[in-house]
Amino acid sequence: MRVVFWFLLASIPLSASTIDMSAQCVGLRTTQGPGSASCGDTFETASATVQGFNVAASAWAAASTALPGYASNATVWFTEDLVFTFFGGTGEGFAQPALTLSIVEQFGSAGGATASLGGCLVNQPGDRCPWNSFQFDFGVPETLTLSLYASAAAFGEFYETAGASGEAVYNGFLGFYDVNGNPLSSVTYEIGPVGQSTPEPGTLLLTVMAGAALLACALDQVRRAPTGCDYALRSWRTSAVVCSLPHLASSQAGTQFRC
Numbered sequence: 612m613r614v615v616f617w618f619l620l621a622s623i624p625l626s627a628s629t630i631d632m633s634a635q636c637v638g639l640r641t642t643q644g645p646g647s648a649s650c651g652d653t654f655e656t657a658s659a660t661v662q663g664f665n666v667a668a669s670a671w672a673a674a675s676t677a678l679p680g681y682a683s684n685a686t687v688w689f690t691e692d693l694v695f696t697f698f699g700g701t702g703e704g705f706a707q708p709a710l711t712l713s714i715v716e717q718f719g720s721a722g723g724a725t726a727s728l729g730g731c732l733v734n735q736p737g738d739r740c741p742w743n744s745f746q747f748d749f750g751v752p753e754t755l756t757l758s759l760y761a762s763a764a765a766f767g768e769f770y771e772t773a774g775a776s777g778e779a780v781y782n783g784f785l786g787f788y789d790v791n792g793n794p795l796s797s798v799t800y801e802i803g804p805v806g807q808s809t810p811e812p813g814t815l816l817l818t819v820m821a822g823a824a825l826l827a828c829a830l831d832q833v834r835r836a837p838t839g840c841d842y843a844l845r846s847w848r849t850s851a852v853v854c855s856l857p858h859l860a861s862s863q864a865g866t867q868f869r870c
Contacts (some may be wrong), residue, residue: 629688630689632648632659632686633659634648634650634685635657636650636656636682644786647661650673652760654767655671655672655673655681655765655767656683659761660687663781664689665759665778665779665780666688666689666757666779667687667777667778668685668687668722669763669775670683670764670773670776671765672766672773682766682831685763686762688759692725693755693803693805694752694799694803694805695801696752696753697794697799698798699799700795700797702790703746703790704748704790705745705748705792706747708781709732709740709781709782709785710726711726712738712778712787713777718771719767719773720763720764722775723759723777724760724777725759726758726759727777728790729745730745742786750853759780763777790826794864826864
C-alpha cells in the first residue's frame with residue numbers, strides 16, 4: 612500500500628509561491644510555521660495563515676486600564692506565477708476570476724485585504740472582477756501572477772477590547788466569455804506553477820487509472836500472500852501497469868499480468 616500512496620502523492624505538483632507573513636504581540640514570542648505565524652496570551656493575540664489560495668490575518672487585544680495598553684498585529688502576503696490553459700473552444704476568450712475579500716473591524720482596530728489576478732484588482736469586500744479581466748487563447752498556456760494580501764491590527768482601549776481580521780481568497784473563475792461578452796458554457800481549464808508543463812486533457816484520468824491498478828496490486832498482497840505484489844511499474848509511454856506475482860506456482864513464476 613505504501614507504493615500506491617507514494618505514486619498518487621508524487622503526481623501532485625508542488626507549489627513555488629512566495630509567502631511573507633508576520634505576527635507581533637507586545638513582549639511575546641512569535642511562533643512561525645510553514646503556513647502560519649502566531650503569538651498571544653490571555654491579553655493579546657495575532658495570527659497569519661496561508662492555506663492553498665487563501666490568506667487570512669487576525670488580531671485581538673484586551674481592554675487596558677493603563678497606557679500604552681495591549682496591542683497586536685498580523686500581515687500576510689502571497690504571490691505566485693501560475694500557468695493557465697483553457698479548453699473547450701477555439702480562438703480567443705475572456706475569463707472573470709473569482710476573488711473574494713472579507714474585512715472585520717471594531718473601534719480601536721483595523722483590517723485589510725486585497726487580491727489580484729491578470730487585469731483584475733479587488734480591494735473592497737463585495738467588489739467583483741470585470742468579465743474581461745484577462746484575455747486568453749484556447750489551448751495556449753497563459754502565465755498570470757496571483758497576489759493575495761491580508762492584515763489586522765488591534766489596540767486595546769480603556770475598558771474595551773478590540774479585534775480585527777482580513778481575508779483574501781482566489782476560488783477559480785466566475786465565468787468565461789467570447790470577444791463580444793457572451794457567456795461560454797463549455798470552457799474547462801488546467802492550472803500549474805511556472806516551469807512545469809501543462810498536462811493535456813485526460814492526463815488526470817490516466818493518473819487515476821494507474822493509481823487504481825497499483826491499488827489492485829496492493830490489495831492482492833493482502834488477499835493472497837504476505838509478500839504479494841512486490842513490484843509495480845508504470846510505463847509513462849503506454850500507461851500500461853504490470854505487476855509481478857512471485858507467490859504463484861513455479862510454472863507461472865515471473866509471468867507478468869495486467870492488473
